[in-house]
Amino acid sequence: MELRRYIIRRLVQIAIIFFVILTVLFMLFRLAPGDPVSRMVDPDMTPEEAQILISELGLDQPLWMQYLYYLRNFFMGRFGNSFHYGQPVVTIIANRLPNTILLFTTSIILSAFVGVFLGKIASWHKGGKVDAWMTIGALATHTVFLPWLALIMIWVFAYKLGWFPITGMISEEVWLNPEAGIVAKSLDVLHHMALPLATLFLIHFGSYLLIMRSSMLETLKEDYILTARAKGLSEKVIRNHHAAPNAALPVVTSVGLSLAFSINGGALTETVFTWPGIGRELVFSVSHNDYPLAQASFLLIAIVVLVSNLVVDVLYAYLDPRIRY
Amino acid sequence: MNLTHNVKTHVLTARVLILGLLAVMFLIPWRHAYGADMVKVGLLQEPKTLNIWLASDRWSRKVLGQIYQPLYIRDPKTLKFIPWLAQEHPVYDEATLSYTVKIRPAKWSDGSDLTSEDVAFTGRLIKEFRVPRYASKWKFIKKIETPDRHTVRFYLKTPKAIFLTRTLTTPIVQKREWTEVIEAAKKTEKPLHALLNHKMDRPVSSGPFVLKDWKQGAYLFLQKNRYFFGQDKTIDNRKLGPHIGGIIFKIFGTSDAAIMALKKGGIDMFWWAIQPGYLEDLRKHENIRVFYNEKSALYYMGFNVRRPPFNDVNLRRAIATLIDKDFILKRILQGYGIKMYSIVPPGNHFWYCPNLPRYGEGLPKEARIRRAYEILRKTGYTWQVPPIDTEGKIVKAKDIRLPDGRPMKRFTILTPPADYDPNRAMCGMIIQEWLRAMGMPAFSKPMAFGSLIQQVKTRRDFDAFILGYGNLSLDPDYLRNFFHSRNDKPKGWNMSGYKNPEFDRIADLSAGTMDRDKRRALIWQMQKIIMNDVPYIPLYNPKLVEAVRSDRFTGWVEMLGGIGNIWSFCRLRPR
Numbered sequence: 001m002e003l004r005r006y007i008i009r010r011l012v013q014i015a016i017i018f019f020v021i022l023t024v025l026f027m028l029f030r031l032a033p034g035d036p037v038s039r040m041v042d043p044d045m046t047p048e049e050a051q052i053l054i055s056e057l058g059l060d061q062p063l064w065m066q067y068l069y070y071l072r073n074f075f076m077g078r079f080g081n082s083f084h085y086g087q088p089v090v091t092i093i094a095n096r097l098p099n100t101i102l103l104f105t106t107s108i109i110l111s112a113f114v115g116v117f118l119g120k121i122a123s124w125h126k127g128g129k130v131d132a133w134m135t136i137g138a139l140a141t142h143t144v145f146l147p148w149l150a151l152i153m154i155w156v157f158a159y160k161l162g163w164f165p166i167t168g169m170i171s172e173e174v175w176l177n178p179e180a181g182i183v184a185k186s187l188d189v190l191h192h193m194a195l196p197l198a199t200l201f202l203i204h205f206g207s208y209l210l211i212m213r214s215s216m217l218e219t220l221k222e223d224y225i226l227t228a229r230a231k232g233l234s235e236k237v238i239r240n241h242h243a244a245p246n247a248a249l250p251v252v253t254s255v256g257l258s259l260a261f262s263i264n265g266g267a268l269t270e271t272v273f274t275w276p277g278i279g280r281e282l283v284f285s286v287s288h289n290d291y292p293l294a295q296a297s298f299l300l301i302a303i304v305v306l307v308s309n310l311v312v313d314v315l316y317a318y319l320d321p322r323i324r325y
Numbered sequence: 326m327n328l329t330h331n332v333k334t335h336v337l338t339a340r341v342l343i344l345g346l347l348a349v350m351f352l353i354p355w356r357h358a359y360g361a362d363m364v365k366v367g368l369l370q371e372p373k374t375l376n377i378w379l380a381s382d383r384w385s386r387k388v389l390g391q392i393y394q395p396l397y398i399r400d401p402k403t404l405k406f407i408p409w410l411a412q413e414h415p416v417y418d419e420a421t422l423s424y425t426v427k428i429r430p431a432k433w434s435d436g437s438d439l440t441s442e443d444v445a446f447t448g449r450l451i452k453e454f455r456v457p458r459y460a461s462k463w464k465f466i467k468k469i470e471t472p473d474r475h476t477v478r479f480y481l482k483t484p485k486a487i488f489l490t491r492t493l494t495t496p497i498v499q500k501r502e503w504t505e506v507i508e509a510a511k512k513t514e515k516p517l518h519a520l521l522n523h524k525m526d527r528p529v530s531s532g533p534f535v536l537k538d539w540k541q542g543a544y545l546f547l548q549k550n551r552y553f554f555g556q557d558k559t560i561d562n563r564k565l566g567p568h569i570g571g572i573i574f575k576i577f578g579t580s581d582a583a584i585m586a587l588k589k590g591g592i593d594m595f596w597w598a599i600q601p602g603y604l605e606d607l608r609k610h611e612n613i614r615v616f617y618n619e620k621s622a623l624y625y626m627g628f629n630v631r632r633p634p635f636n637d638v639n640l641r642r643a644i645a646t647l648i649d650k651d652f653i654l655k656r657i658l659q660g661y662g663i664k665m666y667s668i669v670p671p672g673n674h675f676w677y678c679p680n681l682p683r684y685g686e687g688l689p690k691e692a693r694i695r696r697a698y699e700i701l702r703k704t705g706y707t708w709q710v711p712p713i714d715t716e717g718k719i720v721k722a723k724d725i726r727l728p729d730g731r732p733m734k735r736f737t738i739l740t741p742p743a744d745y746d747p748n749r750a751m752c753g754m755i756i757q758e759w760l761r762a763m764g765m766p767a768f769s770k771p772m773a774f775g776s777l778i779q780q781v782k783t784r785r786d787f788d789a790f791i792l793g794y795g796n797l798s799l800d801p802d803y804l805r806n807f808f809h810s811r812n813d814k815p816k817g818w819n820m821s822g823y824k825n826p827e828f829d830r831i832a833d834l835s836a837g838t839m840d841r842d843k844r845r846a847l848i849w850q851m852q853k854i855i856m857n858d859v860p861y862i863p864l865y866n867p868k869l870v871e872a873v874r875s876d877r878f879t880g881w882v883e884m885l886g887g888i889g890n891i892w893s894f895c896r897l898r899p900r
Contacts, residue, residue, distance in 0.1 A: 034775015035783075046806075047817050049457040056457070056517055086379040086522040095541055151581060159585045166591060167582045172365075172544040172573050274578035276371075276542020284370075289775065 003317065007310070014306045021302045026070050029291050030063060036083050036289040057083055070295075079299075080292035082285070089296040093278060097263065097300075099169060100270070100277030103193060104262035107200035112255045114201070115208020119251075120244055122209065123216035134209060142206030150199045150272040157195060164195045167274035196273040200266070204258070211254055215247040222246075249320055253312050260308035263301060362570035362899050363546075364878055366889075367583040367592040371542060371576045376525040377496060378456050383796070387596060388574060391547055391894060392530040393496035396426055396444065397489075400561055401884035401892050404675065404799060406489065407561045410439065410497060410531065410554070412475070415489070417839065421480065424488065428475045431554035433499050434530040439554075441477040445469040446500035448479070448492075450507060454517050462491040484837045486844055490800035499529045533567045533895050545574040555895060568898040569878065587613065587872060594873040594881075596889045601659040607872050614875040617868050618887045619672035623665060624749065624793035626738070626756065626862040627781075631813075631822035634733050635789060639704040641859040643697040645684035647759045653865055657751045661870060665863030667852045669801050672866070672885045675841075676801040678849040681856040691719050697763060704728060708764050722764030735766040736788035739780060742771040749791045752864060756791075781820050790820075791864070799885070801848050805832040808855060821860035828854045876900065 037054050045053075054060050058069065073080060079089045115138075122134040158166045165171060174180045174188040219225065220243055228238045263278065270279040278297060285293035372385040377393055380386055396411040408414060412427040431439040448469045451459045465488070468480040481488060510519035527536055533555065534547035548571040555565035575592055577583035583595045584603055588610055599607070599615075607613050626648070628635035635641060650664040666686075669677045685693045698712050705728030712722035725733045740746075740753035753769035760767035772780070781787050797803060806812055809832050812819035828851060835847035855861065869887045879900055882892035 032775070033773050033779055035779065045458050046461045047812070047814065049455075049460055050816055052455055052460070052517070053457045056515070056521065081522050084373045084379075084382060086374050086376055087524060099542065154582065154585065159589060162589070166586045166589065167577055168543055168575070170540060170543045172540075172546065172575065175540060175543070176538060176546060176573075271578040272582070274542075274576055274582060276576075280578065 003314070007314065010310050010313070014310065017306060018302060022071070022074065022299065023067075025295050025298050025302075026067055029286075029289070029294055030066070032289070034289050035059070036291065074299075079296040082293040083290045084284075084288060085293070089293045092281065092293060093296060093300060096276060096278045096281050099275060100263060100279065102189075103196055103269075103275055103277065104200065104266065105259060106193075107197050107204060108255060108258045108262055110197070111201050111204035112208050112251065112258075115205040116212045116244075116248060116251055118205070119209040119212025120216060120239060120247075122213045123220065123247075124239060126217060131213075135213070138206030138209040140206075141202045142204075142210070144203065146199070146203055146266070147268050147272050149202065150196070150269060153195050153199050154272070165192050167272075168192055169274075169276055196269055196275055199273075200269060208251055208254065211250050212247060215250050216243055219243045219247040246320070249316065252315060252319060256308055256312035256315065257305070260305045261301070263304050363573050364569050364571075364594065364894070364897060365573045365575055365592040367577050367586060367595040367597070368574050369577060369580065369583065369597050372545060372574070374525070375528050375536065375539075376521065376523055377498060377528070378454075378459075378523075379521040381458070387889065388545060388547070389496070389528070390532075390891060391534040391572065392528050392532045392536065393498060394531045394891075395494040395496050396428075397493045398891065399799065399884075401882050401890065404673065404885060406493075409560070410444075411493075415493065422482075422484065423478050423480045424493075425476060425478045426493070428477065429554060430475070431531060432552035434535040434550045434552055435499075436552060437499075437501065438474070439497070439499070439531050440474040441471040442474070443500045444477045444497050445471050446503070447495065447497045450498070450503060451495070454507070454510075454520050456517070456520070459495060462487060462495060466492065484839050486836055486838055487800055487802050489839070491798070491802075497531065499531075502529045533565075533891070534572060537571065543576065547572045547574070563892065563896065565895040566897070567895055568880075569894075572894060584872075587874065590874060590876075592874075593877055594889070595871070597871075598867070598887075599870045599872055601661050601870070604870065612874055612876040614873055614881075616871045616873070616881065616883055616888050617661075618871070618883050619663065619670065619885055620795065620866060620869045620887070621670050621673060621797045621799055621885055622793065622795050622866050623668060623670060623797055624752075624791070624864050624866065625665070625668070626752075626789060626791050626864060627821050628789050628860055629785070629787050629822060630824075630860050631785070634727060634736065637704070637728075638858055639700055640706075641862070642684060643700040643763070644756075644760065645859050645862045646688075646697045646700065647685065647693050647763060648756060648862060648864070649685070649690065649693065649759070650864060651687075653752055653755070657748050657755070658865060658867055661868040662865045663868070665866050666856070668804055668807065668855055668861060668863060669848070669852060670797065670866050670885075673799055673801070676799075676845060676848050678852040681852060684859075684862075693759075694719055694762065701725075701763075710764065712763050721762060725764040725766075733765060735768060737768045737770045739777050739787055739790040740769060740771050741774045741777060741792075745774050746793075748865075748867070749793060753791050782817075783815050785815065785820070785822065796886070801851075802836060804848065804851050804855070805836055808832070808851075808860065823855075823858065823860040825854060825858065 036057060036059065037050055058066065081087060082089050082092055085092055118134055122131045125131045154166055158164045169189060169192050171188050171192065174184055225238060225243055228242045267279040267283045269275065270277045271283065281293065282297050284290070285297060368384055368387065370384045372388045373382050374380050374385050375389065377389050380389055394410050396409060397406040398409045399405065400407050408429070410428060410431055412429040415424040415426045417424055428439065428441050428444065433439055448463055448466060450456070451463045452466065465482045465485045466479055467482045470478040472478060506523050507520060510516045513519040530550050533550055533553045535550040537548035538546040549567050549569065553567070558565055577586065580597065580600065583592065583597070586592045587595050604615065607615055628641055630636050654660065654662050654664055663671065666681050666683050667678055671677045685696060688696065694712050707726045708722050708724060710720065710723035712719060714720050727733055738753045738757060740749050743750040750771050753771065757767045757769040777790065781790050806818040808819055808823045808828055810819065810824040810829050813822045813824065831847050831850050835844055835851065838844040838847060871887050871889070873881060873888070877900055878897045880893070880896040880898050881888040882890060882896055884890055884892070
């Protein structure tokens with residue numbers, strides 16, 4: 001009952017926050033320097049033609065009227081057409097989102113599993129060589145500059161060794177080949193995914209490792225661990241069944257939020273690896289003042305982050321019976 | 326013990342998985358190259374749309390240029406117009422102010438005939454919908470007639486020079502393909518909006534290629550159009566193909582990745598200007614050929630001549646004298662560019678006026694300062710510390726004063742930021758230093774491109790700026806757009822606010838002069854006036870450096886604007 005009340009209260013909060021985000025996004029893009037038309041015009045376009053274009057995009061209306069249209073369209077589920085693609089932004093996002101989810105969600109899940117696993121080991125060997133190497137390794141990979149690492153990965157594994165494609169998500173050699181079936185095409189995607197996935201994995205697993213390690217170290221000091229030892233339980237059971245589940249709570253929060261943020265992809269990763277995800281579209285839409293596309297993309301991120309925050313909180317209560325709302 | 330065992334098991338599993346994945350990658354049979362006769366072209370961004378009326382980005386236009394064709398195109402060497410979809414040059418009838426164009430026998434990619442009706446339809450569509458980017462090239466057309474299937478006649482309201490260079494180079498669309506679209510659009514509240522937002526999945530082509538497949542975010546495949554009118558024909562003394570199976574446009578997020586793919590053989594051409602930093606490495610590669618061509622581009626410094634201090638032509642001339650274009654070319658562009666002395670790029674041979682003032686040309690730094698000092702001193706400028714002391718030595722000047730005795734206020738030179746264009750940002754910095762040496766309180770200010778345009782074009786609140794046009798039209802009518810007083814308005818192209826009734830008169834005259842030679846005389850006069858009044862100081866025109874694989878295809882055609890042109894794609898052959 002308490003939980004239900006909590007969820008309702010949070011949903012109301014989310015609605016209010018979302019409305020604020022809706023308004024801030026509108027203002028932010030309109031107040032940002034530049035305008036969509038200046039990107040589209042060339043010296044051969046007369047001011048009159050530019051004016052037609054401005055009016056066509058609905059930018060000749062006063063700002064408050066544009067805002068009212070924006071709110072009306074939002075509540076009617078109309079997000080408008082991209083200025084540059086000429087297509088509904090929902091279609092563009094729907095086209096790009098699965099690619100982003102495929103890469104980033106996979107990388108976060110993989111990083112989390114490996115990070116938690118290695119974090120457990122590091123904490124168990126606190127102060128030893130294993131712990132030192134793992135901590136140093138995690139810090140080093142976690143703090144490396146992502147585009148640099150991505151380019152190095154491409155240069156070594158794609159360019160020099162030729163093991164993987166340089167960039168992209170699919171290869172035209174496979175997808176244009178009428179003999180290639182679904183298996184070949186799936187393998188092709190996996191083949192292209194290997195390098196960006198490895199890069200993201202290297203960047204992210206360290207943070208999970210470090211969170212898990214420090215959380216485990218705290219947990220291992222708890223009385224119930226001492227009790228478990230006193231009961232004569234094996235070290236493996238104490239570590240995996242008593243310490244790890246309690247220590248994993250901060251990792252759950254971190255993974256939950258990372259999963260939510262993963263839908264915005266990563267502009268840098270997607271750009272360097274030419275991964276056709278939402279991150280590249282975000283960069284394009286913001287730099288080209290494509291308001292409908294930028295607004296819809298950010299709204300999607302806002303919704304997912306707000307909802308996943310709620311999910312993480314509820315999940316916390318489920319994982320830790322001591323937590324009650 | 327258990328722990329060590331666990332770790333070993335996991336490591337082993339991971340090794341097996343990785344090895345298995347690698348084995349699959351290398352052993353699966355689908356890695357055979359598909360389409361050995363396809364030219365693979367690297368692009369830095371994906372084309373946004375195949376709707377020709379919406380396409381404003383260069384990437385879409387590169388693709389659409391292989392699909393929709395105009396009546397006339399330019400010869401790659403002489404840049405003269407030659408009939409393309411047209412059979413011959415247009416015939417002018419002065420009495421009726423009309424041009425008659427014969428259409429050559431040609432087909433659309435769906436096998437239907439391309440007729441005069443398609444041409445007339447295209448023009449009427451543009452006029453009726455007032456399609457931005459095309460409407461101004463058609464608004465002076467009074468009437469379009471189609472006396473027969475292969476003849477189209479255009480009646481002009483008034484003589485317009487751009488009719489030949491811009492109207493007749495409009496890409497022609499198929500009437501059958503667009504009729505339904507425009508009928509549906511007309512029934513909507515916003516017809517133009519409906520037209521621009523029409524999703525064009527399979528454009529019907531009259532060009533050498535037709536769309537076969539588009540995997541968004543990955544590649545776009547244009548297949549050879551078997552109905553292409555130029556196939557195996559000789560046009561403009563060039564035997565046309567296409568001799569290739571198609572073009573595959575591949576998207577790369579960065580130049581680094583595209584260049585690696587080029588070196589590796591993943592693409593045959595990178596359709597983008599290559600920065601000098603890559604060249605040494607590319608030149609060493611035995612299977613890569615580098616092309617150096619001129620662009621129809623202009624990079625310049627502009628002044629706000631509406632207000633002091635730059636409303637004084639003498640100050641502008643003095644600044645033009647102080648700017649060392651050789652330095653900019655050698656140090657900033659690393660030699661990959663040419664100096665500009667006119668608003669018209671020199672590569673545009675016919676319209677470029679060679680006899681223009683060249684302020685400070687070839688002078689060393691000290692001589693420039695002396696000359697600029699003379700110009701300013703004679704016109705009433707004074708200094709607290711002049712740049713030349715009583716003994717005639719060059720010293721650092723201090724606090725220049727305007728002819729009316731007021732000190733010159735601090736002014737800014739707006740430039741795009743270095744991450745957008747390092748060359749222009751660096752030019753701003755170096756020009757700032759040259760002007761400070763004369764005691765001018767100049768400050769170079771890099772600014773986000775959008776803000777810069779807003780400041781200069783919309784708000785018109787600025788002192789000076791450095792901007793550029795990377796792809797100027799080959800018709801010099803832009804001179805009129807840039808400097809006619811009529812265009813000195815918010816969002817108008819006359820950003821400097823230049824006003825000269827004599828220039829306006831000649832510009833208007835040139836716009837209505839159909840005779841090429843007479844028009845050239847007027848265009849030259851316009852260039853002379855501008856370079857005399859220097860509302861803009863042309864700085865440089867960067868060389869267009871492009872690279873291709875030389876081991877798979879041959880036949881690239883060089884022209885102003887590079888090798889990425891329809892001639893190349895019609896003449897490329899597998900080696």
